[in-house]
């Protein structure tokens with residue numbers, strides 16, 4: 001029997017706006033939200049704390065099972081991520097954590113270990129789930145699927161502004177290189193590679209503002 005709780009999956013490459021758009025769409029729909037990348041980032045951060053080698057797949061799989069990951073809303077309404085009881089939200093958002101997450105995410109046993117944790121987010125009245133394999137692997141039966149993209153140059157520009165606002169010093173060239181490297185690794189791995197789910201609505205957000213993208217995504221759920 002198919003699950004009656006609706007899911008909207010939003011997959012796409014780094015910096016395409018998945019997190020921003022998913023949060024806003026979830027708020028508008030009154031649905032729950034899953035930031036699946038935060039789970040991979042949390043394992044990456046925990047692995048860093050334990051000084052694990054990113055080539056040691058066995059240790060990383062054990063680390064995935066041993067890492068407690070919690071989400072809670074702060075008094076200001078933003079989502080905080082707790083890794084083994086510590087608020088690691090800011091550390092999770094660094095490019096280092098993103099690159100570690102991308103490397104760890106290529107290990108099949110790590111992905112398998114996180115599957116049920118992701119599916120547990122499917123609760124009434126509905127779920128908006130963002131990531132790389134939400135529509136292809138985790139919620140293949142989702143009734144609504146979106147694939148968000150934007151040119152690599154625009155994604156690097158967005159990331160540059162985001163990091164500059166936080167006072168982090170980066171160069172556009174460096175960011176573009178990191179984005180292209182992460183795209184290549186996420187799309188070329190053998191297990192659950194980044195690709196659009198069958199039937200996903202493609203939305204190219206290059207040159208589109210956040211509000212316009214939110215409306216387009218909402219139209220997928222309620223045309």
Ligand SMILES: Nc1ncnc2c1ncn2[C@@H]1O[C@H](COP(=O)(O)OP(=O)(O)OP(=O)(O)O)[C@@H](O)[C@H]1O
Nearest residue numbers: 014015016017018019020158162205208209210213
């Ligand atoms: N349509 C848009 N127009 C302009 N800026 C945008 C748009 N969508 C997102 N942004 C901005 O781009 C930055 C990256 O967005 P976001 O973190 O949501 O992307 P993401 O796809 O979730 O990235 P990642 O996969 O690396 O977590 C943020 O600063 C966000 O405010």
Ligand SMILES: Nc1ccn([C@H]2C[C@H](O)[C@@H](COP(=O)(O)O)O2)c(=O)n1
Nearest residue numbers: 036037038040101102105131132133
């Ligand atoms: N469903 C997912 C979510 C994330 N990943 C990996 C690949 C990403 O580069 C990395 C960080 O994700 P982000 O926070 O940038 O969305 O985690 C994945 O393989 N599958």
